Amino acid sequence: MEKSIETIWKEGFIKNDALVAPKLNDLYNQKSIDIVEKFKRMYKLNRIGIVAFAIIIIPLSYVTGMIYMGIPMALLFIAVTFVAQKFSNQLDTIDKNTSSYEYLSSFDKWVKDMIAVNSKLSTFLYPYVFLAMVLGFWFIDIDGTILGDRFINGFVSEFPTTSLVNGFPILLLIPFFLVIGILAFFGGKIGKWDINLIYGGILNKLEDLLSDMEELRK
């Protein structure tokens, strides 16, 4: 009697060793390239985004009357892009003609250097952003009066006994410098968190792959 296709299928796989998985020869190599290329694409996209933002923010801040925020922010974004571009150039010099492990180790070192520099820069970056925002809001012109002056006048009339330093109420200067100090103190951590938010997934994969390869090398 002729066998049904169901029977052929079932019996066929029981009888032979057809289901032996092939060796994954080049997998680590493929994965290494995959991770680095993916990171490069994301890093490039990030740089393009920052440049685009630097270009947009000037007319945008002009329209909203916050040009004192727009210009320093644009300068900051240009500086960040410049640093990122320098790192990107370094990334391109990583030798691809080495083993997967060496290639990934070099990439890992590059990532660590990049994170370290970014963390250091973040110590200044976040207070700078805060300062730019304060400046932006401060110099908004409302019916010929500067918003900051209005605010100070309102504050002084509300708290007439407050001490002034160079015309600024000390009760405002203290929280202002406190925020600057906190941002400077936690800037590095915020920077790392920021990087992790964007590249966390890929960096975890890199870590997994490297530890796996190290284990295999033992």
Add this chain to the structure above:
Amino acid sequence: MSSDFYTTQILPYAAIIIKICRAYTDTQEDFEDYYQEVCLQIWRSKDSFKEQSAWSTWIYRLSLNVCLTFLKKKKNNKQNAPSDLLPDEVLVDSRAFADESLNQLYSAIRQLSEIDRGVILLYLEEKSYQEIADIIGTNTNNIGVRITRIKERLKKILSN
């Protein structure tokens, strides 16, 4: 890919991947490439597995998608390379199974359309119509009719 991940999450389901990859490839070399690519995709996409289906069902779906994408790429490459324009039937499958009936069945399956290959593989793996419909992305009513048609086609090819 962690070797641990491969051993615990992929290797127990290697049979699924092998069966699917074999239906979409003509040579051992292609088969190994497809198998490797499926493993790589599983590793890449493992975070997107939401446990809405069984891990095995997800592997079926992913394996089929990878094979279909690879096949599409291969076809495009063939179009760009006139010297490779050999009809599929001429290609010799270098991977014979010990069971001759199974070889014939696989050869017949490879003559089906790409989607029909997926449907029949899932049917032979005793997946429910609902699961097949979910994996292929169609409705359950179509699956029953389609399987009957594919089985008839396979019988016809095998009897020839």
